[in-house]
Amino acid sequence: MPDAVKKLVAAADAQVAGHAAPAVAAPAPASNDKEEDSEVALSAKIAERLAELRERQQARASAAVRAKKAADTRRKQEEQAAAAAIAVANAPKRGTVWSYEGELGPANWSKINDGWAKCGTGNRQSPIDLRDGIKVNLEQISFDYRPTSFSEVNNGHTISVTVGGGNFITVGNSTYELQEFHFHRPSEEKINGKGTEMVIHMVHRSVEGKIAIVAVLLERGQPHSLVQTIWDNLPLEKNEVVSPSIVLDPMDALPEKREYFTYMGSLTEPPCSEGVLWLVFKQPRQASPAQMALFSRLYPLNARPVQPTAGRMIKESN
Ligand SMILES: [Zn+2]
Numbered sequence: 618m619p620d621a622v623k624k625l626v627a628a629a630d631a632q633v634a635g636h637a638a639p640a641v642a643a644p645a646p647a648s649n650d651k652e653e654d655s656e657v658a659l660s661a662k663i664a665e666r667l668a669e670l671r672e673r674q675q676a677r678a679s680a681a682v683r684a685k686k687a688a689d690t691r692r693k694q695e696e697q698a699a700a701a702a703i704a705v706a707n708a709p710k711r712g713t714v715w716s717y718e719g720e721l722g723p724a725n726w727s728k729i730n731d732g733w734a735k736c737g738t739g740n741r742q743s744p745i746d747l748r749d750g751i752k753v754n755l756e757q758i759s760f761d762y763r764p765t766s767f768s769e770v771n772n773g774h775t776i777s778v779t780v781g782g783g784n785f786i787t788v789g790n791s792t793y794e795l796q797e798f799h800f801h802r803p804s805e806e807k808i809n810g811k812g813t814e815m816v817i818h819m820v821h822r823s824v825e826g827k828i829a830i831v832a833v834l835l836e837r838g839q840p841h842s843l844v845q846t847i848w849d850n851l852p853l854e855k856n857e858v859v860s861p862s863i864v865l866d867p868m869d870a871l872p873e874k875r876e877y878f879t880y881m882g883s884l885t886e887p888p889c890s891e892g893v894l895w896l897v898f899k900q901p902r903q904a905s906p907a908q909m910a911l912f913s914r915l916y917p918l919n920a921r922p923v924q925p926t927a928g929r930m931i932k933e934s935n
Contacts, residue, residue, distance in 0.1 A: 715887050717774075723921050726887050736889035742924035743882030743895060744805035750878055750933035757875055758831070758896055759787040762795065762867040768860040771852055774886065775799040775919055776912070778847055784867050786821055786829065788896065793821030793829040795867055802912055804834050805885050805920045806897055808878070812920075813901050814909055817870055818885075828884070829894040833870055838903030843869040848911055872900040876934035885921045899934070 712729035715721050721729065727737025735742070766781040777799040784795035797820045804816035815835040822828055835841065843865060850861045878897040883889050 715774075717919050717921070726889065730887065733887040733889060735883065735891060736887055739883055739889055739891050740925070740927045741881055741883060741891045741929060742889060743885045743893065744807070744921060744923050745880065745882065745926050745929070745931075746807040746810055746923045747878045747880070747897060747931055747933070748809045750931040752933055752935050755877065755879065755932060755934040756788065758877065760868065760871065761785040761787070764864040764866045766860070767865050768858050769847060769850060769852065770858045771855050771915065773855055775801065775916060776847060776851065778865075780865075780867060786831065788829065788894070791823055791827065791829075793823045793827070796820050796822050798867070798870065800912060800916075801885075801920045802909075802916055802918065803920050804832075805923075806832055806834070806895075807923055808834075808897075808899070815904065815912065817902075819867065819870065827892065827894070828890075829896060831871075832895065832897040833872060834898065834901035835904045835909075836901040837906055837909060839905065841902060841904040841908060843867075844904050844908050848908060870902070872898050872902045874898075874900040876900065878931060878933045880929055880931045882924075882929075 710729060710731050715726055715729055717723065723736070727734050762784045765784060767778050769776060769778045771777075777797055779797045780795055782794065786793050786795070798817055799820075800815055800817055802815045804812040804814070805818075806812070806816065813834040813836045817833040817835065819831040819833070820828065821830070835844075846863070846865050850859055850863075852859045876899045878895075878899065880895050881891075882893050882895045883891045884893060
């Protein structure tokens with residue numbers, strides 16, 4: 618066997634096996650014919666080994682291509698997932714569920730719905746602590762209320778009473794019609810840092826769409842006849858509207874004395890819209906402990922915390 622051939626075989630063996638070539642047993646010297654035969658056999662063997670080698674190299678190459686493809690797919694999937702997460706974070710928020718405590722509570726209202734941004738960024742928000750008011754001769758609020766039909770609903774945030782049309786207040790040369798009134802516990806507004814056990818908010822709207830809210834604080838004492846009428850007709854189910862066949866007189870909600878605080882604020886629940894005229898009576902009305910206890914079973918806490926006054930003017934009756 619010629620040395621050149623031996624080396625080729627050894628090299629092929631080494632490449633195929635991946636380690637040093639085994640010692641090739643030198644065949645005994647033979648005749649020319651025999652030598653030619655073994656050279657043919659060796660050439661065939663070499664060709665076979667080389668083919669084997671090429672096959673393995675191809676297999677390794679295609680495995681590498683497959684691995685790269687898989688890695689590319691994975692990266693693409695990760696990029697798509699990241700893009701989707703960003704899209705979700707940037708998507709318009711249209712939540713409608715809110716509460717007075719926890720994750721959906723007042724501190725997070727502005728994050729629930731893009732339309733509720735004012736709850737977080739507004740600087741004319743309600744309620745506030747009414748103090749350091751400018752004492753002036755405030756004009757009397759003129760009440761033009763009458764016995765009226767009503768419906769009530771437990772809307773998941775409060776007991777809300779919607780009244781029929783025809784009940785007006787006039788203040789500051791503007792007339793507003795009573796739409797609805799509802800209850801909070803404890804009172805949302807404070808006077809010199811002190812709140813009361815409950816409050817009634819009477820929501821009025823002008824023909825131009827301006828809102829004026831009259832607040833009547835409630836403290837423990839004698840039974841409140843209008844409150845009792847509302848409690849007597851409570852719906853059994855949340856969001857079920859009941860329309861009793863009786864009338865109520867919104868005048869019965871008001872205190873005897875009509876001095877009040879006034880300032881510009883907002884709705885005290887989402888969307889926290891500003892431009893609301895607040896009229897808060899100084900004198901509280903009374904409701905009985907039993908009447909208070911009944912509401913507290915439904916809503917032990919449904920009050921937004923006080924908001925910064927932020928330099929707003931507060932006026933109060935002398
Ligand atoms: Zn309210």
